[in-house]
Amino acid sequence: MTPEEFAQETTLIGELVADQADAWDEAESLPAELLRKLGQRGLLCAQVPVAFGGLGISSELNGELTAVSGSWCSSLRSVMTSSGMAAWAIQRLGNRQQREDYLPQLANGQIGAVGFSERLAGSDLAAMQTQIRPDGEFVIVDGLKCWMTAAAYADLLIIIGRYDDGAAAVAVPANAPGVALERIPRPLGCRAAGHANVILRSVRLPAASVLGYCGGQSLPMLVTAILAYGRISVAWGCVGILRTCLNAVTQHARSRTQFGKPLAEHQLVARHIAQVYAAEQVATRACEHASRCWDSRSPEMAAAAVLAKYVSSANAAQGSASAMQVLASAASRDTSAVARAFRDAKLMEIIEGTHEICELMLARHALTP
């Protein structure tokens, strides 16, 4: 993709979002037409290789796409994260046949979502209870997945569950008999991202729906491999949140006058501006590093992805809190851009591995003999 083509795509997304993100947030829903258009252009899973009908862009370029989209609407960016992660799960875990079967559909309008969490298995994914049971030429899936982002829009659900004495990921069509969705009302952030609990009751699928055709993988390896994509994507989304905050803060501090001078000339306000700026810059560098590791297939990639997610989500939470403080009443309506950033950023410290789980992983990584 040339820089000109890339600019055309981001311009298109900007035109489609326009000033509607607040209204979508309030309605807790993204227009089907928006997702269909972006999906058909391959923009919801833009790293799918060209050979499978995707745009085949690098992690670094997709990061920019994710940040730009996230700066306008974190709900839309969440759908990108989910659909891209579903495509990545198929590319990483599936065999050639499955890539040929599923990837062109995801790159051409279908939407994917991935289900890890359960009521008793949040940070402790080892407590997962969903079963993927082989039954001749079929598998039977039973379980309940919580808080699946984009599930309300998804055509294809990638469900992680137990299989034999290990784990597996299985591709479940959202309309398969036995699949039921329960929308989660009024999420704190990314309100239009289509969060839902997904109930799977004796869902019977061809055995070839199990990614790799055969389960029994190591659950931690499976989860770490799939989440690496989601973590980098969420991290870039946080860069987008920070860009919006920086933009709002600098504009407001220049234009609003108190005590006879612009806010920007008050030192305590200037400190907030510096903090938001530093948060955005540092998050961007951490994301660039993770994406470059991904693009060069560096073994460091998995750790760099955790680091980027950790740094960016914390910076977005702190940066958006600073932005709220500077904008004060100007951002205190629940659906304004900075208020959304504040709510969305908090959620980013929770999903794709909580802040604390990232800390445990980074500490163990640092301590490895």
Next chain:
Amino acid sequence: MTANQTEEAITPEKIRSDIQEFLTTKIEVAPEVEEDLFSSGLITSLFALELVTYIEKTYGIEINGVDLKLNNFRTINAMIGLVRRIRAEENVE
């Protein structure tokens, strides 16, 4: 370089020394070929994925879903077996 030459160059001995060297730089110990890397606590899931990526990149192979089992990475010998099997399968295709 033809496939055959590559095949000759990547002997089990070469794979062993590559992986041992990688482990040595990463975890500052050189495990024996049959040492259980997981039960000895040398490896976390993050590091296991590093190993996967390292092996894929070094030998130009893809380790897909079906092979992402801890047993395939439990010992250096298991990894040698995995690399040789995938390379043999890819050459057949």
